[in-house]
Amino acid sequence: MRIGIDLGGTKVEGIRLKDNGQIDKKIRVSTPIENYDTVITSICDLISDLQTPDRLSVGIGTPGTLDPQTNFMKNSDSLCINGSPFKKDIEDKLDYSIRVENDANCFTLSEAIYGAGKEFKCVFGVILGTGCGGGLVVSRNLVNGPNRISGEWGHNCMPTSVRDLIGSDRTCHCGRTNCIETVLSGRGFKQTFTELSGIQMEPEGITKQAELHDKDAKNCIDIYAKQLAGCLSTIVNTIDPDVIVLGGGLSNIKPIYEMIPNHLCGQVFNDTIQTKVVAASFGDASGARGAACLWPKS
Ligand SMILES: [Zn+2]
Incomplete structure (x- = not known):
């Protein structure tokens, strides 16, 4: 199983995905609008609620992307994560590596593996x-x-x-x-x-x-x-x-x-x-x- 998080402008959705493509658990919360720190805390809480003792891998889809030179977020017009070391801040809190990718790329990957493009x-x-x-x-x-x-x-x-x-x-x-x-x-x-x-x-x-x-x-x-x-x-x-x-x-x-x-x-x-x-x-x-x-x- 793997954990996937989708950070959207209005909601954050997290799932635990079985290898056969079925969803084992799903949680949906409102996207915190207060500030960057509450976004990070909210995502980490969501991951903790989905995590198992096996420490499943975690991927996060976001608007925008991580700049490959600086590792700071860029091009995210809907959220307060631009210019931040988003991935590192979450990894520091969780104390393990995660992967972060643009949300449209995550959408395409999902449809190519399990959906209309399979x-x-x-x-x-x-x-x-x-x-x-x-x-x-x-x-x-x-x-x-x-x-x-x-x-x-x-x-x-x-x-x-x-x-x-x-x-x-x-x-x-x-x-x-x-x-x-x-x-x-x-x-x-x-x-x-x-x-x-x-x-x-x-x-x-x-x-x-x-x-x-x-x-x-x-x-x-x-x-x-x-x-x-x-x-x-x-x-x-x-x-x-x-x-x-x-x-x-x-x-x-x-x-x-x-x-x-x-x-x-x-x-x-x-x-x-x-x-x-x-x-x-x-x-x-x-x-x-x-x-x-x-x-x-x-
Ligand atoms: Zn344009």
């Missing part, structure tokens, strides 16, 4: 939620590079082929303009709907309105599927994965799965598209599951 060799995972992250797993191994930003396609600039589908330039929290995240995140989807209708609505509401044949809501989903396919085409041209697994709240918009293959045709550097684009098997639960998979089975 039959495939090369799996690209995409999170379409508060942000727009991604990860790459080949032969069940996470691919990461010297900058530790593999899969971070959300901060690539939107391809020009789909940029004319937005009303005006969009500023990203990273400081750049028209990042993919500004259109494919929940916030981006909402902004597109507002541009079309003048109405502010949450993504779930827009999806419901589309089911009721609301013209603007249906148009918003059409545009989203086109933008998503245009952005995914850059992944297909660069990596050519066997499968792209979509997770995060916006991956629940069911009509996009029929639309994407049509929109990919013509945008990818090939006459036909063999790439599968599928929904995640475990949804939100993939974070903790993938974090556990940062260590080999014991």
